[in-house]
């Protein structure tokens with residue numbers, strides 16, 4: 189099957205490198221999204237990061253004003269426990285946000301409503317079966333979240349996940365999980381993805397709303413410092429072992445949560461995860477310093493060009 193490359197070509201023509209930033213709860217600020225876009229990738233921010241819907245409205249207006257024609261994305265958690273969904277959706281529709289990333293659950297009406305209003309709709313998935321459901325809903329792009337990703341993670345190797353989805357999906361495919369350097373961006377393309385999705389490296393960015401200690405753990409950490417557990421949110425997510433230890437939680441003795449279901453609205457253990465117990469993916473070994481996002485992206489662009497040269501690909 190030949191992938192339908194029109195949307196891919198259109199987006200890539202606007203980017204310095206085929207990369208989209210993964211939106212991150214609490215960490216991704218409007219300033220981070222602006223810096224990402226201005227450095228040549230698709231910037232993103234979760235709708236829930238600004239404290240209120242009014243603040244979201246102001247943040248999107250500021251992003252729009254500062255990124256020119258660059259595409260940016262807002263992430264809506266389309267799950268019944270998100271009490272702000274309706275109000276935030278209205279704001280996203282008002283601004284005609286170019287890309288909306290739907291997370292966790294969605295319905296075809298929501299997808300159609302956003303598309304009719306002019307947004308591209310991307311949805312993240314951790315399994316081929318979920319990808320088929322998204323395709324049936326008519327999404328414009330599928331984000332395949334492989335094993336080792338920061339935040340809510342997949343458990344399937346990207347080799348298997350992309351291969352299974354690419355067998356039948358001709359549309360835009362974005363690969364997420366542990367991508368942090370130029371070689372990995374190129375590898376994502378070689379696997380069959382159009383774009384690479386990068387989250388955790390931006391946790392160390394100057395513009396991220398992350399404490400200094402969190403940034404330090406990203407810079408000093410590597411794959412061995414990451415543990416997968418569903419005990420905080422009901423579904424598997426990756427957390428930094430040093431952060432668990434700081435809160436007296438033994439990473440070797442995490443209880444499995446059975447059938448608790450997912451809750452993203454905060455409260456109890458769930459509020460503690462993300463805010464106090466910090467999440468990151470296995471790719472953080474590539475992050476060598478805390479710096480402005482633009483400097484990391486400039487390095488990524490160079491590293492990607494070098495990776496292409498090493499493979500004798502024309503730049």
Ligand SMILES: Cc1cc2nc3c(=O)[nH]c(=O)nc-3n(C[C@H](O)[C@H](O)[C@H](O)COP(=O)(O)O)c2cc1C
Nearest residue numbers: 210211212213291337338339365366386387388469
């Ligand atoms: C701290 C943190 C918070 C995250 N929050 C969200 C979120 O609110 N919504 C979402 O769709 N993805 C979220 N993600 C997932 C990222 O968008 C992205 O899929 C992931 O970070 C990619 O893997 P990587 O961290 O290995 O690069 C989060 C990831 C991290 C590390």
